[in-house]
Amino acid sequence: MSENNCIQYINCHCYMTIQSLQIKARMFSRISLISLIMIPVIWSQDWQVQYSSMMKCALKGSNTHLSGSYKHPNHLTMIKTFWIVNPVKGEETINLVDHPDYKGRVQYSQNKDGIFFLSLSNVTHKDEGMYCLRIVAKEDKYLFFPGIDLKVTELRVEIPEEAVEGKSSILFCKTTCHLSDKTNFTWFKNSKRLSESNVSDQLLLPSVSTDDTGNYSCAVTDHKHLSSPAVTLSVRYPPKSVSVSISPSEIVEGDSVTLICSSDSNPPALNFSWFKENQSSAVGCGQSFIISSFNSSHSGRYYCEAQNKYGSQRSASVSLTSAGDQKAVLYAAAAIGAMLICICIFIVVKKNIRKTGDAGGQSGVSKQEENNSTAVTDQTSAKPPKPADLNESVYASITHSRPREQQRDGDEDEVQYATVQHHRNTRNTTAEDGCQNGNSVSAGSNTEKADDSNVIYSSIKSS
Structure with a gap:
């Protein structure tokens, strides 16, 4: 191996040794740092x-x-x-x-x-x-x-995508990080606090109705002044209060007539159908139904049906008639009313006549009976008794009258019988002798005895 190669090797070896030491030092420092920052x-x-x-x-x-x-x-x-x-x-x-x-x-x-x-x-x-x-x-x-x-x-209210009438819905009070588990929440509707018993971050509406529509917000109980922005809950429901309006109000043949269908629904109804009573199929569609030239064939009763994705409802029927037809109907109704009034007046007058006749007849009979009775009395008092009749005293019949109003309808006249006794003089004194002697003859005298064999019955009519 040459010297240069040996030097390079040493240098390289030294460099590698130094680099290894640096890496080890870094690893040691990281381990030391990890041990330093142990949590918690x-x-x-x-x-x-x-x-x-x-x-x-x-x-x-x-x-x-x-x-x-x-x-x-x-x-x-x-x-x-x-x-x-x-x-x-x-x-x-x-x-x-x-x-x-x-x-x-x-x-x-x-x-x-x-x-x-x-x-x-x-x-x-x-x-x-x-x-x-x-x-x-x-x-x-x-x-x-x-x-x-x-x-x-921050707090925010999360509502369901759609709250449908009659179904349950849940509202959530959301945060971007987790607050303490002991955090209590307060719910508001249209800035008014809801039930105090609910401290959860969820608000349950068990059966949604249109009354639940409103602006909802939530807050942490300890920080009510830091409530969330209000979110509007819109309740979805099918058409209600469907009605039909007519324009113009007074229809003349040949005029253009427009019927308009109105309804309360959420979302608004988009489908409208028009029907004429006694016809099986629809006669039109759309929120407005237009008759360009009205004639008698268009007369009848019409109604509309409004529909959205949650249901449908029909309106009450309205009547379409021209002004001439309406006048004819009014005249007919007036004639019938006048006829009924005349009949009623006739019945009342007839009843009054009957009552007047009955009262007059009763008064005449009573007066006649009274005159007859007076006449009999006068004749009896004016005529002296015959001698042949002195042996027996005859008593006239007595008529007792009472007002007819007290009689019940259908009751027959009551007949009462009174006993009339004929008395003889026990001393065989005739009526004539008695009168001549100045003695009076009485039906109830103690000197007379009743003779049961001479009993005369006289009827007493009670009227």
């Missing part, structure tokens, strides 16, 4: 550093807290401890208190257990990054990397 506790030559967590999710606009604790070797004298963000090798680190992007939003504190806190207010997306503890000792400076990875999120 970092050990390095009697150093012990522990962060509260290696990842933190904060709500935009809120205040967040990061913390870490450490133990240092006894031979070191601590001078200063602070937090830095996103350290870069070879660059000087800046205390967050002095950082222009954090000025006035950073506070440090330490409790009796040696835990060092960082309080960051009004968090924004610019604050995302790696937060590490920086410790300055009298002897040296120490940086403990990696630290806490801070993520900032």
Whole structure:
């Protein structure tokens, strides 16, 4: 082997040896670094550093807290401890208190257990990054990397692609990072809080109706002022309240007539069909149905049917008639009404005539009976009794009248019988002798005895 070759070999060997040593040194430094940054506790030559967590999710606009604790070797004298963000090798680190992007939003504190806190207010997306503890000792400076990875999120409501009436739907309150498991949520509809019992990040609508339509938002219970942007939930439903309007309102033969079909639906109905009663097939389609020249053959009852992808509904029927037909109908109705009124008047008048006739007949009969009774009485009192009749006293029939109103219809006249007794003088004194002697003859005298064989019955008519 030549000398030059030997030198090259040595040089090459030396170079390879040096390169191998460099690679080994790098591997050793990486292994040492890995051992230094063990999560969540970092050990390095009697150093012990522990962060509260290696990842933190904060709500935009809120205040967040990061913390870490450490133990240092006894031979070191601590001078200063602070937090830095996103350290870069070879660059000087800046205390967050002095950082222009954090000025006035950073506070440090330490409790009796040696835990060092960082309080960051009004968090924004610019604050995302790696937060590490920086410790300055009298002897040296120490940086403990990696630290806490801070993520900032906003809330947003996620609604289903379509909420159909009658079906269930779920709304979600979404974040870009995971908040604490103990986080409670509050739901709002049209800026009004919904049920307090629901603290989940999901809102269940078991049976959706049109009343559920509105603007929904959510918020973390402890930060209600940081609610999500409102999202509109639009409930889909088939056509409702389908109706038909007619233009013009008064139709004359030869005029153009337009029927318009209206409905309430979501999405709006796009398919409209027109039907005429007593016809099996549709007579037209589209939201408007136009009859260019109206005549009597077009008269009838029409209705429309509106349809969207969720269902259909028909309207009530409307009647189409020309003005002449309408007048004829009105005249006919007026004639029938007048006829009915005449019939009613005739019936009322007839009833009144009957009542008047009955009352007049009853009054005439009563007066006639009263006159007859008076006449009989007068004749009886004016005529002196014959001598042949003095032996027997005859009593006239008595008619008792009562108002006909008290009689029930169909009742027959009641007949009552009264006993008329004929008495003889026990002393065989005739009526004539008695009158001559000045004695009065009475039907109830104690000097007379009733002769049962001379009993006369007289009917008493009760009317």
